[in-house]
Amino acid sequence: MRILVTNDDGIHAPGLRALAEAVEDLGTVHVVAPAVERSAVGHAITLFEPLWIERMHDGDKELGVAVSGTPADCVKLAIQALLPEPPDLVLSGINRGANTGTNVLYSGTVSAATEGTILGIPSIAISIASFEFRDYEPSIWVARELVRDLREHGLPRGTLLNVNMPPLPRGEIRGVRYTRQGRARYVENFIERTDPRNRTYYWMEGEKEDRPEPPGSDETAVAEGFISICPIHYDLTDWAMLRSMEGRFAELGGVPAPDLPPSAP
Amino acid sequence: MRILVTNDDGIHAPGLRALAEAVEDLGTVHVVAPAVERSAVGHAITLFEPLWIERMHDGDKELGVAVSGTPADCVKLAIQALLPEPPDLVLSGINRGANTGTNVLYSGTVSAATEGTILGIPSIAISIASFEFRDYEPSIWVARELVRDLREHGLPRGTLLNVNMPPLPRGEIRGVRYTRQGRARYVENFIERTDPRNRTYYWMEGEKEDRPEPPGSDETAVAEGFISICPIHYDLTDWAMLRSMEGRFAELGGVPAPDLPPSAP
Numbered sequence: 001m002r003i004l005v006t007n008d009d010g011i012h013a014p015g016l017r018a019l020a021e022a023v024e025d026l027g028t029v030h031v032v033a034p035a036v037e038r039s040a041v042g043h044a045i046t047l048f049e050p051l052w053i054e055r056m057h058d059g060d061k062e063l064g065v066a067v068s069g070t071p072a073d074c075v076k077l078a079i080q081a082l083l084p085e086p087p088d089l090v091l092s093g094i095n096r097g098a099n100t101g102t103n104v105l106y107s108g109t110v111s112a113a114t115e116g117t118i119l120g121i122p123s124i125a126i127s128i129a130s131f132e133f134r135d136y137e138p139s140i141w142v143a144r145e146l147v148r149d150l151r152e153h154g155l156p157r158g159t160l161l162n163v164n165m166p167p168l169p170r171g172e173i174r175g176v177r178y179t180r181q182g183r184a185r186y187v188e189n190f191i192e193r194t195d196p197r198n199r200t201y202y203w204m205e206g207e208k209e210d211r212p213e214p215p216g217s218d219e220t221a222v223a224e225g226f227i228s229i230c231p232i233h234y235d236l237t238d239w240a241m242l243r244s245m246e247g248r249f250a251e252l253g254g255v256p257a258p259d260l261p262p263s264a265p
Numbered sequence: 266m267r268i269l270v271t272n273d274d275g276i277h278a279p280g281l282r283a284l285a286e287a288v289e290d291l292g293t294v295h296v297v298a299p300a301v302e303r304s305a306v307g308h309a310i311t312l313f314e315p316l317w318i319e320r321m322h323d324g325d326k327e328l329g330v331a332v333s334g335t336p337a338d339c340v341k342l343a344i345q346a347l348l349p350e351p352p353d354l355v356l357s358g359i360n361r362g363a364n365t366g367t368n369v370l371y372s373g374t375v376s377a378a379t380e381g382t383i384l385g386i387p388s389i390a391i392s393i394a395s396f397e398f399r400d401y402e403p404s405i406w407v408a409r410e411l412v413r414d415l416r417e418h419g420l421p422r423g424t425l426l427n428v429n430m431p432p433l434p435r436g437e438i439r440g441v442r443y444t445r446q447g448r449a450r451y452v453e454n455f456i457e458r459t460d461p462r463n464r465t466y467y468w469m470e471g472e473k474e475d476r477p478e479p480p481g482s483d484e485t486a487v488a489e490g491f492i493s494i495c496p497i498h499y500d501l502t503d504w505a506m507l508r509s510m511e512g513r514f515a516e517l518g519g520v521p522a523p524d525l526p527p528s529a530p
Contacts, residue, residue, distance in 0.1 A: 050458070118367055181501050
């Protein structure tokens with residue numbers, strides 16, 4: 001089994017190392033990750049600059065390939081140029097900080113796994129819902145179990161798993177919940193400053209908003225001490241809205257799509 | 266009516282100007298857009314650098330505010346710091362190049378509209394499925410009709426419209442189709458080069474893949490000469506997979522979410 005390990009915290013992040021080591025005995029591990037932290041870059045890819053690579057070592061041991069681009073770049077480049085054969089699995093993480101609710105959209109960690117899925121490879125993103133918690137043992141346990149399960153059962157084409165760990169030692173974790181993407185989001189505040197040349201600039205700072213979560217959300221599961229496993233995909237179609245659009249925008253000469261499946265996903 | 270106009274091709278793009286002018290008489294237009302082209306940056310936001318702004322003029326006329334960040338940054342900054350009041354509508358475009366199928370994930374144009382939606386503002390992304398076609402008249406007509414419609418009927422909270430125009434003069438457009446996100450994707454090829462310092466680098470180039478589209482796809486509609494209006498949202502939950510997960514990952518102590526709605530979207 002060939003496993004591609006990547007992240008968005010960068011090639012030097014301890015979470016990346018922990019994840020790569022966690023699955024070392026389950027297959028051949030290739031690490032290809034951003035050279036520097038690329039958090040919150042979403043599904044950005046690099047079109048207008050070249051991608052530099054650097055093979056990183058710790059003494060004699062090859063740690064992996066550092067790439068000057070984004071997490072999605074890393075996965076594309078690894079699969080389509082660097083690896084001798086496509087991997088059987090893409091693992092992204094272990095991210096510092098939750099990737100629940102709306103944050104999934106901004107997450108480089110999740111986007112790397114999404115990119116793997118687009119390229120037809122079963123993929124998992126793993127995050128810990130804390131910026132301080134440094135005990136990777138529970139995440140490693142979960143990563144290993146998921147890899148074993150996927151090796152046996154696979155994933156539907158187009159689906160990836162977005163896993164969030166509560167910041168708890170293994171003995172205190174209450175189990176797994178299969179979850180939906182919740183509503184959690186950060187609300188930004190912009191701090192206005194003036195530079196020495198009298199130009200205005202802004203720092204974005206965000207604070208997690210306290211808002212009600214829908215039943216079964218990823219955010220709630222983690223907050224209650226469960227591992228959240230949320231299956232996600234990249235079909236953004238709003239089917240409920242699509243089914244109710246007939247007659248809208250009549251001025252434009254609306255022609256309903258001829259053969260929409262009546263009970264699409 | 267206050268309308269925020271943005272894009273990912275940058276503040277100097279003719280498509281942005283065309284869109285802003287198109288809706289000028291329908292309300293108060295605020296233009297806040299990236300200072301330079303930021304295509305394919307997806308939903309990236311800028312956390313580790315400040316955002317510079319510059320008020321741009323053409324003679325005495327204020328063209329808008331150029332921001333050093335991404336399209337999603339522009340929308341956040343505009344709504345939460347620059348505009349006196351939140352807008353009633355976010356328009357993103359008119360983008361050069363289709364944002365159909367998988368490309369939606371990489372699109373800064375769509376992400377700007379998604380960000381508007383996250384912040385609770387009805388939002389529309391408009392793209393022309395061509396890099397060469399320069400006749401904005403049909404897109405302007407569609408933008409105006411959509412703005413009028415939304416003013417009257419609104420959009421469900423959490424839904425945005427992803428509009429793609431065929432590169433045709435208005436008289437040759439066959440009408441509107443309400444579509445689903447298709448499968449269209451680019452397949453990348455990486456060109457390996459060596460710099461004068463003997464370091465390896467790669468240029469990403471992509472080619473649109475010829476693959477079968479599902480019925481009712483955005484890609485097919487545009488290819489057949491229709492305007493594609495695809496309602497999208499940012500709930501990435503794969504509900505079909507979620508409903509079938511019971512019993513998976515049993516080693517981890519699976520506890521199904523207690524009260525998942527039986528017929529979730």
